[in-house]
Amino acid sequence: MPTRVSSRSTRTSGPSNKASSNTLRASTASRASSSNIDIPEESPDSALRKQICAVFRDAQKTTATHRKLAVTLRKLHEACCYEPTRPNKQGSTDEDFDEAEFNDEFTRCVFRIMPVKKSESVGDRAIRFIGLFLRHANDKDNDLLGETDADASTMPETPSSRLTTEVMEAVLPLLTSKDKFVRYRSTQLISHIINSLDAIDDDLFQKLRQGLLKRIRDKEAVVRSQAVLGLGRLAGNQIEGMANPEDSDDDVETGLLEKLLEVLQNDPSAEVRRSLLVNLPILPNTLPYLLERARDQDAATRRAVYSRLLPALGDFRHLSLSMREKLLRWGLRDRDENVRKAAGRLFRERWIEDCAGVTQPEDGEAPAEPAAPTLDSLLELLERIDIVNSGVENGVAIEAMKGFWEGRPDYRGSLDFDDKFWETLSAESVFVARSFNEFCRSEGNGKYEALVEEKLPEVTKIAYFLERYLNVMIEAIRRVNGQDNVEEDEEEDTVEQEFIVEQLLHIVLTLDYSDEVGRRKMYALLRQALSIPELPDEVTKLTVEVLRDICAPDAAGEKEFCSVVLEAVADVHDAIVDDSANGDDDESFHSARSEVSGASTPTRKGKSTKDAEMSEEESREKAIKEIMINMKCLHIVQCMLSNVEGNLQQNDHLVSMLNNLVVPAVRSHEAPVRERGLVCLGLCALLDRPLAEENLTLFMHFFSKGHAALQITALQILTDILNVHGAQLLSANPTLLKVYVKALRSGSRNPEVQGAATVAVSKLLLGRVVTDHETSSELLKTLIVAYFDPSTAGNQSVRQALNYFLPVFCYSRAENQDLMRSVALDALHALYNIREGIDDDDMDVDDEMASLNTIGACLVDWTDPRKCYMPGVPMDADRKNVNGDVHLDFAADILEKLNSNFSKEEKKVIAPLLGKLYVSPTSTEEKTRTLYEEISTAVDEGLLTDATGRNALYKIHVSLGKIVNALNEGDKISRRSRSASVATSIGTTGGSASVATGDRSVVTDDGEDATVVLGRREGDGTVLEDVVEEEEDDGDTVKVEENEDGDGDGDTVVRRNREDDNLVDELLSDNDDV
Secondary structure, three states, X not given: OOEOOOHHHHOOOOXXXXXXXXXXXXXXXXXXXXXXXXXXXXXXXXXXXXXXXXXHHHHOOOOOOHHXXXXXXXXXXXXXXXXXXXXXXXXXXXXXXXXXXXXXXXXXXXXXXXXXXXOOHHHHHHHHHHHHHHHHHHHHHHHXXXXXXXXXXXXXXXXXXXXXXXXXXXXXXXXXXXXXXXXXXXXXXXXXXXXXXXXXXXXXXXXXXXXXXHHOOOOOHHHHHHHHHHHHHHHHHHHHXXXXXXXXXXXXXXXXXXXXXXXXXXXXXXXXXXXXXXXXXXXXXXXXXXXXXXXXOOHHHHHHHHHHHHHHHOOHHHOOHHHHHHHHHHHHOOOOHHHHHHHHHHHHHHHHHHHHOOOOOOOOOOOOOOOOOOHHHHHHHHHHOOHHHHOOXXXXXXXXHHHXXXXXXXXXXXXXXXXXXXXXXXXXXXXXXXXXXXXXXXXXXXXXXXXXXXXXXXXXXXXXXXXXXXXXXXXXHHHHHOOOOOOHHHHHHHHHHHHHXXXXXXXXXXXXXXXXXXXXXXXXXXXXXXXXXXXXXXXXXXHHHHHHHHOOOOHHHHHHHHHHHHHHHHHXXXXXXXXXXXXXXXXXXXXXXXXXXXXHHXXXXXXXXXXXXXXXXXXXXXXXXXHHHHHHHHHHHHHHHOOOOOOOOOOHHHHHHHHHHHHHHHOOOOHHHHHHHHHHHHHHHHHOHHHHHXXXXXXXXXXXXXXXXXXXXXXXXXXXXXXXXXXXXXXXXXXXXXXXHHHHOOOOOOHHHHHHHHHHHHHHHHOOOOOOXXXXXXXXXXXXXXXXXHHHOOOHHHHHHHHHHHHHHHHHOHHXXXXXXXXXXXXXXXXXXXXXXXXXXXXXXXXXXXXXXXXXXXXXXXXXXXXXXXXXXXXXXXXXXXXXXXXXXXXXXXXXXXXXXXXXXXXXXXXXXXXXXXXXXXXXXXXXXXXXXXXXXXXXXXXXXXXXXXXXXXXXXXXXXXXXXXXXXXXXXXXXXXXXXXXXXXXXXXXXXXXXXXXXXXXXXXXXXXXXXXXEEOOOOOEOHHHHHHHOOOOEEEEEEEXXXXXXXXXXXXEEEEOOOOHHHHHHOOOOOO
């Protein structure tokens, strides 16, 4: 189709803007932009305008017809830009239009879209249509030009490229408009066109880049979000063009990426960060910043990492091992459920397919069929996440495989654990078996029990395999211990063998030992294994747990368990002790006893001669060996005590162990032995209350004199003792409270100790172990101060523990809220002093510590009775009518402080809390009336002088006044009914003095009518005094006067004098809520 031969065919790519003084106008005056730009003048209506406007009108209705409308508009475009190949022979009376007129009309419609608000979807549909049309038009023009050189440095000029340039040039000035909607729509249009087209003119490219760069600092988040969409595409194109360094400006390209990465890290809008996350090019220098968004504060952004970024990344094996493990851990342990689901889906659907060799589809291609389940794919997947390290306790692999088995039933049903599988176990394969066994036994309420029983071998066979791998592990350990220079491969092999045995023991823990043959086989194997000196600590721990599971759960079974474990301890001792010990079982504990008993004296004398003959090196090795003996034996005992529940004194084995092993270890001069002995003694104390009482002083001594790790151990032991034996120990030992308070205040010296103490005290308070009011108050006050104290800002263990504990503690029981109320003002006073003591020159107070107003608001919120749990009442129920005594008491405490000798500045902090308190109409009547009287007195006396405090005082006064008025009205109605019943009773009784009753409307001194019930005795006209008294209201003066009208009817007039109303009374006169 030849181009029209006219002046318009020679148009350059740079459009010329028509000068105009008109400003951009929308369809309504309220949408007028304040940007002073040049736009085309309005020309008379034409057929072309009607046709183009009709297309745009249809395009904004729905996106379903966009492609058809783009074809229609393209025909109009071609009719204006190209000469028809077949002229109409009959002749056409239609008006002939050229390219410039089409461009002007098209741009005119574009202008009308700019002021459309973001909430109106017609603007989004119109912009999508513009992008679709320009892409369609460019494709058609390129087809007409034929094949062009892909390496050409300049773009061929076509009618569609000229139209694109003219539209962009016209919209670019709108980026700086004062109207946020115009800036939003213009940025959205430019970014959409950039992402729709394959190529843009170089000059226009630079203008767009500069214009959009300015918009990433726009004050509106929606504008910034659209700007980064376009810049992300521009940055990607620049990186693609960097193949030829001579033709690219590295500084410009690098600068653009750096600015976008800075926005990705620091923009306050989650929408902006999320837009950049999915639009930035994935490059070696940008990938770490993109993956960093897995820790973004916005849940939707974190989810986008797992649902959009990582799937688009391709094969996950390109990531480093540490990054794979981090991403998996962050995703599967995220606090948001949707993020956890996205991470689990990524692991079981994408990563497993990468290991299976399935090629991920390109954009526009149909998704590939999932590969058939194979064990090799699963083993490689586990290998890629370093299963030896991630598969340990609290490792992320356990959670990952739990979701894997749940989401991949095809793998559940297809894997087969035959004898060949068990004979050639690796770290990955044994973890597959362990995770499969745990999933089937713990999930689905027994739904998969039959499946695991079918696939796993019986107990006897598993015991055979366990024995085999135990022997392999022990041989590897002994081989490594016997070498001076251990090769890395051998050490890794030893670690893998340990991991295999650990996973087998995890499986053994879940087996059913109703089969007596299998039980005996496993019992004998583990009893023998526990006697091996080289057995690793984790394997030892699991072995002891399995032995406890095999033994009966009753007291006899527990004694049998203790007996077999202590026999193993003796065997370990005999196997390692030096030949020179001559079989003396107590010899290896010589250093631990440290001259505890006189019986050890002959042994020391016998040894002194031999020691003199030993070289210094041999003596050192022997000392180390003795320490290792004690440490190994104490570790076995510690594992045993962790699985015992009976009374210590009723078990002779435990008493013997305590006297012969634990007590000497605690008295040892060797720090490692002493510390492990302390743990064993603490476990023994949990089994015997008298032993705990005897050794409380010892544990407190270890806390006072020990290093940080020993202090933490002592704190944990003391807390466990209080949890088991009750808080009476705390009241009997007042110094124990000082231990916790000292630990809570040790943040600057030992932040780890402070963190452990915070968790310990939180457990004691939340579990209501400590119930004494004075003790609880002291501990709670210390926790509140620690939570807001700037010195704990860097101690995340303290902040996170209290961030959970404080609201849970307060909202769980009404008694806890009252305890919080009782210490709130004292804690606020302490924090006020801390804030006043901060030197402004050293730090910014507002950055280091929350404002006192914020702290006060937290204290009020934690004591809010509407948020407290109430049995039988749903959490989402309306709680306006709860008992609000706690806030009434809080208000009384505040008034007491305001009347004290507090400083004026501190009173300004406390007074506004009155306005934040919730005054419930169902609170105790006596407390409500008492507090109202106190508040009224404070208002009358002008207790507060600052405006904020005065307003808060007025607010609670008004709230209380309405409730008191409602109570008075209720009392009045009640008294009226009682008065009427009394008067009726008197009138109907026989006697010389009958009473006539009736309602009479009287006028009070304030001009209002008041209806009173008069009881008048016939003959003397005297109002019955008791009836009148029933009618009196608080604060009113009632006078009984004889009628002076002179009509002699004997009536008595009741006059009520009301005290002058004040400002608050006027506020109370209406029915509006405060």
